Amino acid sequence: MILTGPERRRSWPDGLRAEILAEAFRPGAVVSEVARRYDVSTSRIYTWRKELMEAPGSVGFVEAIVTSSSPVSEEVPASTDADISVDMPCGARVRISSGASAELVAAALRALR
Numbered sequence: 847m848i849l850t851g852p853e854r855r856r857s858w859p860d861g862l863r864a865e866i867l868a869e870a871f872r873p874g875a876v877v878s879e880v881a882r883r884y885d886v887s888t889s890r891i892y893t894w895r896k897e898l899m900e901a902p903g904s905v906g907f908v909e910a911i912v913t914s915s916s917p918v919s920e921e922v923p924a925s926t927d928a929d930i931s932v933d934m935p936c937g938a939r940v941r942i943s944s945g946a947s948a949e950l951v952a953a954a955l956r957a958l959r
Contacts (some may be wrong), residue, residue, distance in 0.1 A: 858886070863894050871895065 858866075862884075870880040870891050881888045930942040932955075942951055 866891060867894055867898065 929944045932940040
């Protein structure tokens, strides 16, 4: 690609960035293959993802994997008011009640990364 004129860097419309990010981080996708298809560097794709995740007010999602057996042997007591229980790979369990604010839940999950 030959760039002429005062602008020497490529600009990517927000919609195209979102499309590239969605395709690159779809389960089973290979980021380098998506980067080649769109003629963008892999580091640029990771930078866009980082910027998106750090944007104020951004909401992040993680993939949930449901298995038939849990690595944590302790059973969740029936009397708990937790609506969601997250078993971490290290063996820790996070319980989130329905009364928890979105900010508190997001902060707790960020801290567990």
